[in-house]
Amino acid sequence: MYATTYHRPTSVDEAAKLASEEAKYLSGGQTLLPTMKQRLAAPSDLIDLRHIDALKGITVEGGNVRIGAACTHSEIATSEAIKGVCPGFTYLAGHIGDPAVRHMGTIGGSIANNDPAADYPSALLALGATIRTNTRSLAAEDFFTGLFETALDEREMVTAVEFTAPDKSGYSKFRNPASRYAMTGVFVCKRSDGSVGVGVAGAGSDGAFRSPDMERALAGDFTPAALENISIDPSGLMSDMHASAEYRANLIKVMGKRAVQQAV
């Protein structure tokens, strides 16, 4: 790791003032710190967002869920309030990384990094979530713009994630055997109006994406059998030594069926 200067602001404004082209926000550091240790990133300053009260806390009012950006995966996974309205989401959070990662990593940090193998983006796309930042609100579809790319500006930070709980939700992932990141993860949800959201993590060469084909198939019949005859096009999917695009296409279908199977 190269030398860096660590900051611990207590307000969003203070954090934003510290931001610069050479600085980076730190919100758990489960990707950034290993990258820095390998000297592949060298921010002049680290601005730790985990100690800003305004970024903390989970509120669930009726079906409306608000999760502060600095909430850890563990806080989300163990939130009885979220589990009561969207158990697929707490299940997803409870299966990120390992306990050490879940106690340090945050939802804001994860989605701002937008690793294609991260779990949250699939759920936020499927749920039609809103990403709140210190300057604006964005639909998840507009927020995630590509591999490790988001709509965030230089000084902009995620402050919260909001979504309306669906009637049913489920997540199923197939882990990369080595890294244990999602090699393919599928989040499904069924809303009260009968519409369905399907988000896919770990598979797209542009990052997480929605699957309109699967959404259509499930809208009429929210059962695993409804996906049986779906054919996933491997073009546009990632291919690496662990999984070819064809294998990932298969996994999308299989994980999709399993996510529907376990959706509650």
Next chain:
Amino acid sequence: MGVEGIGARVARKEDKRFITGKGRYTDDMVVVGMKHAHFVRSPYAHARIKSIDASAAARMPGVIGILNGKQLTEDGIGNIICGWMIHSKDGSPMNMGAWRPLAQDTVRYVGDAVAVVVADTKAQARDAAEAVVVDYEELPVVTDAVKAMQDGAPQLHPEAKNNLIFDWEIGDSAAVEEALKSAAHVTRMKILNNRLVPNPMEPRAALGIYDEAEDHYTCYTTSQNPHVARLVMSAFYNVAPENKLRVIAPDVGGGFGSKIYIYPEEIVCLWASKRTGVPVKWNSDRTEAFLSDAHGRDHVTEVELAFDENNNMTALKVDTIANLGAYMSLFSSSVPTYLYATLLSGQYRIPAIHGNVRTVYTNTAPVDAYRGAGRPEATYLLERIVETAARELNVEPAELRRQNFIREFPYQTPVIMCYDAGDYEASLEAAMKAADYRGFPARRDEAKSRGKLRGIGMSCYIEACGIAPSQAVGSLGAGVGLWESAEVRVNAVGTVEVLTGSHSHGQGHETTFAQLVNDRFGLPIDQVSIVHGDTDKVQMGMGTYGSRSGAVGMSAIVKALDKVEAKAKKIAAHLMEADESDIEISGGELKVKGTDKSVPWFQMALAAYTAHNLPEGMEPGLKEGAFYDPTNFTFPAGCYICEVEVDPETGKTEVVQFVAADDFGKIINPMIVEGQVHGGIAQGIGQALLEGTSYDPETGQLLTASYMDYTMPRADDLPSFNISTTETVCPGNPLGIKGCGEAGAIGSPPALMNAITDAIGNNDLTMPATPQKVWAALQG
């Protein structure tokens, strides 16, 4: 058997410090004035070094010195050696290229060290290393051994045309060809044995200390054999004469073979300490470990197994190409030859065997012994082809094996080894019973009802441990003898120190070796200390690898204990005015048989050192040494049975049952033996299911250089193992023990692959059987 004697499940004495974080490893060593080294490594797999410009780096903060291969050569530091000479079948010696500790003209793999920076802090050394400008001219790259042999392939060393190091054979080619011609059935396979990265928990480290006033060197290093390190650094690398070089291998966190060898880094740390005038420490990070630790395996083999009309094996033909990487590591030449092809007979009567082995240079990390070293490769190909033959012949795999077992001992194989003792049917029966082999069809049907494909596979392995009689290995090309030494010191108050040339890096020697003393004299193991790993304290020894600490190391201790016992009895007989033949030792006392007369052990010891009343002519003191050279290898053997369930939708394999029935001969501490088997099977499952090493064929970059891409076995990849032992006593050593350190890693991969191929009904599958590969195999 006492509570701490031979056969007792004694908790490990050393574990308190290990599990409370109080172990003392090389990187824990701190000496006054110590500075830090960082190596400049090649980012290219093959390139000519045009120039090295360290001028800017030398001006950076904290930098003490930046040294390169030219200076190393000027100071007369020698080439890194390969310690086992192999001759090709045409009689010519192996074609060995030079390996400089710091590359001077050419780099040959990604990670090849070209310079070292010594600075006040680790971070400063690393900063400056990044500022060293090396101008490379890239050369074409070859990473695949088969391609490296082809005309026109990039050439690594001028000494090795077409990168061929040697073309060696064993056995009777004519007899094999004859048998193949007249065979009723021949099974043929191409077998790949995947390259593995050792990944010990503790990365390699070295601390070189040159004392100018004494003209003396001390090296702390992560070594499995510190005396061999001293010998090689002295005799071949010209670092220092042996009497002026002390090598200490303190607590070492796992080796699996990778810490046998003497690497460039410890040589450079010692040399750099003299050059810069400061103690120099280097500690590998995990990426460096992936790049520069000696890897294991990496064979491509064509194999044919012939049967007569009664399904008796008649011949085995093996043609192997072994990838040795960019340079020949210390024992690299022996692994795919005498540690491999001499085991091709397995547990079977095969009248004719021929093995041909070609070893090849490639632009990859050097390959050397890794847990099992040659024997896993032999076992894998033999047990895969035996299982495949059973399928082709439509006979029970267990019955085909049983029918061909060697049943009379000693048994001379056609490939040098003479098996001394064994009962292969006993371990087969034990494993089949433990696995409920006959109940498998019902379990397969039940799994099918859950949508899972269940398969069963077996492996009957044999290995050769203890390496070995010095004269024998010498005649085969080994540059060293492979005996072991021990010294037993009885202190004046009766406590005991055992100095051993074996080295513990996880094996539990501090416990098992003390159990030998307890068993002999009845002293609590708390009163017995094991001293190892320091060339200034311990007499010359050969170290620990090849499951040799038990069969060879402990045998040396037994020999020394024999001498101590004889002298102790003489002293006690004198003190009690009895005949020494009437003295017996138990429970910490020396007693006169059939009387109530006795002398406590400590009193006898005190008498030895006060020397007031010793038998006439006896020297004072009680300290005896011994060197033990075995008469043969030892031959652990066993049967492993594995059951898997494959998810046909994802290709993911779950190991649902793993049974091991091993014959290790006599066992000193069953708990430690079980731990060795557990670890070995975990590594074997790792090789079969998870661990794939991948180099980019165009650039030679290691694509699996971190745990993000290299899959180590984790607890949730493994089932609860069902292990047991059968016993035939090894006739070759005084304790009757065979060794257990490598068996798990040797026997398990073929059992697993036989089970998976059984489950999916497709035999065309290579290790590691990743979900993607299994899924693809299921698609046909």
